Amino acid sequence: MAQAAQTPTADNEFDRDTSVTLREPGVYDADLSEGWAILSAVNGGYLLAIVGRALSDALPHPDPFTVTAHYLTPSRPGPAVVRTETVRGGRTLATGQASLFQYEPDGTEVERVRVLAAYGALDTLSDDVRTSVKPPTLPPAEECLGTEDGPAAFPADSGFTRRVVVKLDPETTGWAVGEPSGKGEVRGWFSLADPREPDPLSLLLTVDAFPPTAFDLGLTGWTPTVELTTHIRCRPAPGPLRVFVTTRNLAGGYLEEDADVWDSADRLVAQSRQLARAPREARVPGAR
Amino acid sequence: MAQAAQTPTADNEFDRDTSVTLREPGVYDADLSEGWAILSAVNGGYLLAIVGRALSDALPHPDPFTVTAHYLTPSRPGPAVVRTETVRGGRTLATGQASLFQYEPDGTEVERVRVLAAYGALDTLSDDVRTSVKPPTLPPAEECLGTEDGPAAFPADSGFTRRVVVKLDPETTGWAVGEPSGKGEVRGWFSLADPREPDPLSLLLTVDAFPPTAFDLGLTGWTPTVELTTHIRCRPAPGPLRVFVTTRNLAGGYLEEDADVWDSADRLVAQSRQLARAPREARVPGAR
Numbered sequence: 001m002a003q004a005a006q007t008p009t010a011d012n013e014f015d016r017d018t019s020v021t022l023r024e025p026g027v028y029d030a031d032l033s034e035g036w037a038i039l040s041a042v043n044g045g046y047l048l049a050i051v052g053r054a055l056s057d058a059l060p061h062p063d064p065f066t067v068t069a070h071y072l073t074p075s076r077p078g079p080a081v082v083r084t085e086t087v088r089g090g091r092t093l094a095t096g097q098a099s100l101f102q103y104e105p106d107g108t109e110v111e112r113v114r115v116l117a118a119y120g121a122l123d124t125l126s127d128d129v130r131t132s133v134k135p136p137t138l139p140p141a142e143e144c145l146g147t148e149d150g151p152a153a154f155p156a157d158s159g160f161t162r163r164v165v166v167k168l169d170p171e172t173t174g175w176a177v178g179e180p181s182g183k184g185e186v187r188g189w190f191s192l193a194d195p196r197e198p199d200p201l202s203l204l205l206t207v208d209a210f211p212p213t214a215f216d217l218g219l220t221g222w223t224p225t226v227e228l229t230t231h232i233r234c235r236p237a238p239g240p241l242r243v244f245v246t247t248r249n250l251a252g253g254y255l256e257e258d259a260d261v262w263d264s265a266d267r268l269v270a271q272s273r274q275l276a277r278a279p280r281e282a283r284v285p286g287a288r
Numbered sequence: 289m290a291q292a293a294q295t296p297t298a299d300n301e302f303d304r305d306t307s308v309t310l311r312e313p314g315v316y317d318a319d320l321s322e323g324w325a326i327l328s329a330v331n332g333g334y335l336l337a338i339v340g341r342a343l344s345d346a347l348p349h350p351d352p353f354t355v356t357a358h359y360l361t362p363s364r365p366g367p368a369v370v371r372t373e374t375v376r377g378g379r380t381l382a383t384g385q386a387s388l389f390q391y392e393p394d395g396t397e398v399e400r401v402r403v404l405a406a407y408g409a410l411d412t413l414s415d416d417v418r419t420s421v422k423p424p425t426l427p428p429a430e431e432c433l434g435t436e437d438g439p440a441a442f443p444a445d446s447g448f449t450r451r452v453v454v455k456l457d458p459e460t461t462g463w464a465v466g467e468p469s470g471k472g473e474v475r476g477w478f479s480l481a482d483p484r485e486p487d488p489l490s491l492l493l494t495v496d497a498f499p500p501t502a503f504d505l506g507l508t509g510w511t512p513t514v515e516l517t518t519h520i521r522c523r524p525a526p527g528p529l530r531v532f533v534t535t536r537n538l539a540g541g542y543l544e545e546d547a548d549v550w551d552s553a554d555r556l557v558a559q560s561r562q563l564a565r566a567p568r569e570a571r572v573p574g575a576r
Contacts, residue, residue: 065563066563068517070406072383088399095358114385116358116404118358122540125539125540128541132472132536132537226354226406227356227517229356229561233544234540249419250417250418250419251413251522251555251556252522253416273517275353275406
């Protein structure tokens with residue numbers, strides 16, 4: 001049994017809304033909170049945190065090392081069930097699979113997300129760091145822009161924007177006033193609105209919490225995720241996180257989004273990549 | 289039924305050795321050729337091409353768009369079976385899962401690889417390219433180094449090195465003579481020894497065909513892949529491929545390897561990332 005799933009701080013918004021209840025071995029009930037929805041769909045990173053918590057309990061190791069999610073159908077606020085399978089239990093790594101289902105009016109289960117993951121114990125890893133990169137620079141948070149500072153990154157009635165504190169580097173917010181840079185970059189500071197230090201499960205939310213890089217490429221509209229893979233490389237130190245999201249290849253109606261997450265101790269704590277459909281509405285001011 | 293699986297050119301080495309035979313709906317027999325082994329283990333990219341071919345036949349769309357593989361136990365040359373599941377069939381994308389098993393002496397199936405993937409039809413995508421990056425420069429192939437030019441990248445008795453033609457940029461081969469750059473970069477040209485133009489299935493091999501970047505970081509030894517995700521973004525143009533593999537984060541005994549594959553028409557045709565265990569033998573000449 002994994003510590004992360006056993007000790008949610010139930011008085012915190014994130015922990016409360018991602019909690020899971022054991023129904024039978026390997027099967028967990030959950031409730032998708034409308035607080036984490038963008039328009040009518042529940043945020044993909046929030047879903048991943050719920051599935052991640054269920055796997056943390058079901059597998060013999062507590063921490064997600066690599067988690068791949070395929071988004072099958074849009075999730076809605078309301079009841080859900082996570083069904084897990086232990087694919088392989090190893091001494092240092094375990095492989096698990098999970099599916100999150102919701103219910104049709106007649107009770108039929110509809111699969112929303114399928115996840116394949118490897119879990120280990122971050123605290124048992126050595127402190128040996130040979131990282132060849134350094135964190136990119138970011139203006140101080142007080143010089144960055146939040147949703148309260150201008151045109152909303154997300155629709156103002158989205159619960160999601162009230163639960164995360166995302167402060168964007170002004171160099172990457174031109175799209176909000178009709179002047180996207182065309183570079184495909186969005187970067188800024190991340191923390192939770194109901195204060196809570198980051199941990200491996202909240203990192204699964206963090207990697208999918210920023211406005212789409214497609215906005216900075218001059219495209220507007222919905223950017224549905226096909227697949228999202230996240231590597232959690234280190235338990236994050238307390239404090240705000242810096243997130244750098246980039247797209248290098250928007251082609252044929254699809255794009256990748258790479259997110260790097262750095263903690264306050266300058267460790268690269270999470271690396272994610274997703275494949276997403278490009279928005280259908282192409283508003284292209286000069287971007288190649 | 290997908291064209292890729294139906295029309296292998298059986299007189300080509302790659303197609304012959306990655307062929308699958310339908311046993312019953314969704315289940316395919318295969319034979320892992322020792323020709324694609326490195327020492328006693330079968331190459332992970334070769335396995336992925338076999339599983340990818342089975343999914344191409346089983347799913348309603350022919351081409352891998354995103355494929356995630358978790359490597360569970362080492363694969364050996366010999367018989368195998370691929371069991372597929374259609375998770376979701378969509379108009380433009382289908383989600384599939386597959387497992388490759390081999391057999392214990394008593395016939396028990398042992399799972400080697402589990403795969404979660406989304407398939408579509410590359411030829412139906414628009415030609416619209418907004419890529420913000422250009423292919424990095426690489427010396428001409430005749431100025432690059434193959435296994436015949438010096439200390440072997442892989443043991444000389446490995447079939448694998450005779451089936452692929454990998455020509456490395458001399459700037460990234462210092463490790464072969466005891467002088468790794470410490471940058472974590474390996475780059476070069478790729479083609480198949482038995483000539484065959486690249487296609488989406490052979491790209492699944494290409495992304496895992498280069499020497500580990502750990503060598504360039506001053507580490508030697510086996511670098512087992514935990515998880516490998518590949519995005520196939522475009523049907524590659526005929527001609528040799530350029531492959532750029534980089535590691536930015538080697539820490540706590542794990543590293544990521546990112547591979548970008550460019551075709552002869554300067555399209556970024558594949559992007560992969562894997563999480564691997566760092567080699568246990570640390571021979572670190574000056575690398576941080």
